[in-house]
Amino acid sequence: MVGRFERFSYAISEISKYWHKLAAEEMAPYGLRAAHSVYLLALAREPGGMTASQLCEACGKDKGDVSRRMAILEKKALVRKEGGFHNGYGGLFRLTPEGLAAAEHVKARAGLAVYLAGSGLTEESRAVFYEALDSIVERLQALGREGLPET
Numbered sequence: 001m002v003g004r005f006e007r008f009s010y011a012i013s014e015i016s017k018y019w020h021k022l023a024a025e026e027m028a029p030y031g032l033r034a035a036h037s038v039y040l041l042a043l044a045r046e047p048g049g050m051t052a053s054q055l056c057e058a059c060g061k062d063k064g065d066v067s068r069r070m071a072i073l074e075k076k077a078l079v080r081k082e083g084g085f086h087n088g089y090g091g092l093f094r095l096t097p098e099g100l101a102a103a104e105h106v107k108a109r110a111g112l113a114v115y116l117a118g119s120g121l122t123e124e125s126r127a128v129f130y131e132a133l134d135s136i137v138e139r140l141q142a143l144g145r146e147g148l149p150e151t
Contacts, residue, residue, distance in 0.1 A: 019113075026109045030102055031076060037106045039069050040078070040095070044103035049082065049092030078102055 002010075023034035030036075042058040043050060050058065055066045070093055073079035078099030083091040095103060118126060 022113050023106075023110075026106055030078070032072065035065075036069055036073060037110070039066075039073065040099060040103040040106055041110070043079065043093060043095045044100060044107065047094075049094040051090070051092060055093065073099065 020034045023037045027034055027037055038059045038061075039055060042055060045058075046054075052063055052066050052070070055061070055070070056063055059066070061069075070079060070081070073093075074081060077096055079093050080096055081091045081093050121129065
């Protein structure tokens with residue numbers, strides 16, 4: 001019999017693997033990787049722009065990852081950085097019109113993937129699933145901060 005830990009770990013791993021595969025396929029026409037999609041979507045939600053720190057928070061990434069990904073998105077003319085200091089620090093990242101179009105494409109395709117993946121769920125089971133998922137995330141975050149209790 002497969003235990004809860006194995007079942008949970010396997011399911012999370014499979015979801016992550018196939019989600020990244022689908023995201024990679026959608027980002028390939030832009031010459032980008034799956035990891036760029038999260039930044040495009042975050043910036044599309046904030047048309048006023050976001051700082052590197054805000055992107056770290058919104059995307060759950062560290063500053064090094066944000067810096068690398070934003071540099072690539074700038075090079076591809078999907079993002080522009082406005083303001084900031086002469087040494088490159090500070091300022092807001094904003095989507096260019098091409099970046100907004102890419103973000104809208106990714107958002108639509110991601111929405112389709114989520115719809116198709118959950119098409120066998122009722123609205124009630126979907127609500128319970130997301131409630132449970134949010135609860136697990138919150139508890140794992142707390143355990144990550146505080147550590148596992150001694151038993």
